[in-house]
Amino acid sequence: xxxxxxxxxxxxxxxxxxxxxxxxxxxxxxxxxxxxxxxxxxxxxxxxxxxxxxxxxxxxxxxxxxxxxxxxxxxxxxxxxxxxxxxxxxxxxxxxxxxxxxxxxxxxxxxxxxxxxxxxxxxxxxxxxxxxxxxxxxxxxxxxxxxxxxxxxxxxxxxxxxxxxxxxxxxxxxxxxxxxxxxxxxxxxxxxxxxxx
Numbered sequence: 001x002x003x004x005x006x007x008x009x010x011x012x013x014x015x016x017x018x019x020x021x022x023x024x025x026x027x028x029x030x031x032x033x034x035x036x037x038x039x040x041x042x043x044x045x046x047x048x049x050x051x052x053x054x055x056x057x058x059x060x061x062x063x064x065x066x067x068x069x070x071x072x073x074x075x076x077x078x079x080x081x082x083x084x085x086x087x088x089x090x091x092x093x094x095x096x097x098x099x100x101x102x103x104x105x106x107x108x109x110x111x112x113x114x115x116x117x118x119x120x121x122x123x124x125x126x127x128x129x130x131x132x133x134x135x136x137x138x139x140x141x142x143x144x145x146x147x148x149x150x151x152x153x154x155x156x157x158x159x160x161x162x163x164x165x166x167x168x169x170x171x172x173x174x175x176x177x178x179x180x181x182x183x184x185x186x187x188x189x190x191x192x193x194x195x196x197x
Contacts, residue, residue: 001032005080005090007112010041011131013094013156014049019175021058025065030184034068035080037111073110080115083122089182090119094131097139104142126151162189
């Protein structure tokens, strides 16, 4: 059972965070709890892109779902602000280049960057779903620094060999890759898998 930190920044791509949360709360056999940090900009972008403040539905803690708790961006009393809480996976989705730059340079000025710093120093799993195009050399160097420290850069680049037919199915090609990277069981299309065609 793993404990996950999910950070949502103000980059475009709220659909990725929404779909990841939707899938993770079903994984009761693999996940103990999910702590979510969402910036004010992320809330604005989410409402703009998805049409409503639907992140609230994940706070209901329905029976049969993984418990989700939301934390303020500056709440340094959150358990995952310390390595002793033993949150072992963190995903930043979507990850802005500003957030990535602060993590790459060890600047822990809010709960997102502090939690990422904790995950890296404890040699646990950090996945950054980068949402920007094109990249400049500063972005690339920051990605290099995070990779050398043990983080994983997973650009929000969809795949199309599963022949997705909706925007949600396109987004899920990225989200399912993130779930695979976390080594959480996931029933999804696999290359040359005729069962899902």
